[in-house]
Amino acid sequence: MIRASGAFVALTLDTLRAVPRRPFHWREFLQQAWFIVSVSALPTALVSIPFGAVLALQAGNLIRQFGAQSFTGATAVLGIVREASPVVTALMISGAAGSAICADLGARKIREEIDALEVLGIDPLHRLVVPRVAACAVVAPLLNGLVTTVGLIASYLFNVIAQGGSPGSYLQSFNALAELSDLWISAVKALVFGATAGMIACFKGLSAAGGPKGVGDAVNQTVVFAAMVLFAENFLISAAVW
Numbered sequence: 001m002i003r004a005s006g007a008f009v010a011l012t013l014d015t016l017r018a019v020p021r022r023p024f025h026w027r028e029f030l031q032q033a034w035f036i037v038s039v040s041a042l043p044t045a046l047v048s049i050p051f052g053a054v055l056a057l058q059a060g061n062l063i064r065q066f067g068a069q070s071f072t073g074a075t076a077v078l079g080i081v082r083e084a085s086p087v088v089t090a091l092m093i094s095g096a097a098g099s100a101i102c103a104d105l106g107a108r109k110i111r112e113e114i115d116a117l118e119v120l121g122i123d124p125l126h127r128l129v130v131p132r133v134a135a136c137a138v139v140a141p142l143l144n145g146l147v148t149t150v151g152l153i154a155s156y157l158f159n160v161i162a163q164g165g166s167p168g169s170y171l172q173s174f175n176a177l178a179e180l181s182d183l184w185i186s187a188v189k190a191l192v193f194g195a196t197a198g199m200i201a202c203f204k205g206l207s208a209a210g211g212p213k214g215v216g217d218a219v220n221q222t223v224v225f226a227a228m229v230l231f232a233e234n235f236l237i238s239a240a241v242w
Contacts, residue, residue, distance in 0.1 A: 008203050011125075015133060015199065018126040025131050032135035036097040040143060044092045048147045051088065052154030055079045056163070080155060081182050085147040087234055089140055090193030094226035097139075098201035101132050102222040105205025106215035114206065124206070133198040140194025141187040148186065189237055193230050200226045 059075035105128065108114055117124045159165040201222050208218040 011203050015129050018130050028131035032132050033139050036139045039096045040092050044143050045150050048150035049154045052151035053158040056155040056158040080151040085144050086186050086189035088147050089144045089190050090230045094197035098197045098222050099219045101201040102205040102219045106208030106218050109208045129202045136198030137191050137195035140190040144190035197226045
């Protein structure tokens with residue numbers, strides 16, 4: 001575990017050093033970004049709908065016991081904008097796109113394509129890892145905005161239609177607590193989470209060994225480790241900011 005952690009940190013530092021190098025592979029970046037959007041956008045939106053509804057249900061039931069049902073909109077700010085959106089986005093990227101990135105790089109690794117690039121004098125980090133990590137980091141804030149929008153709409157409709165809440169009270173409490181900084185911080189968290197998920201996927205893919213079974217194990221480890229690291233990062237950032 002310690003050796004793997006050290007190797008991951010070393011790979012991350014090498015990737016950061018490779019980012020400013022030219023030329024930047026824009027075609028690879030755009031292909032990866034479009035792939036991430038195509039496999040993550042719809043599942044992310046579909047997950048956001050029940051998530052926002054469940055949050056409105058639980059918050060509404062709890063707040064109603066204290067006679068403060070009008071503050072349901074404020075709980076949407078705390079639950080969806082600040083915490084749920086970036087975490088859901090990162091989990092979907094690591095689960096859908098990250099697993100595919102890991103499988104792609106793992107297959108290249110066991111076919112010795114990575115070694116062939118090094119023999120040709122091509123840095124695999126600059127050619128393969130940097131565009132993928134950059135794509136995850138750029139797409140994550142966009143998906144975070146999608147999660148926020150869909151989740152808030154679902155929370156609003158569920159509170160107003162299913163629970164009989166007041167639209168005016170919901171919007172008033174939402175506006176009272178919501179700040180533009182919440183959206184910025186949420187977007188920054190999503191960017192960090194997306195880059196982390198992409199980095200873990202690339203690390204596990206390049207570390208794959210043992211044939212097809214090793215690639216499958218690497219994909220499984222990517223999803224598990226990404227979830228663990230993302231929740232730890234979310235706690236640290238939330239504790240530092242709010």
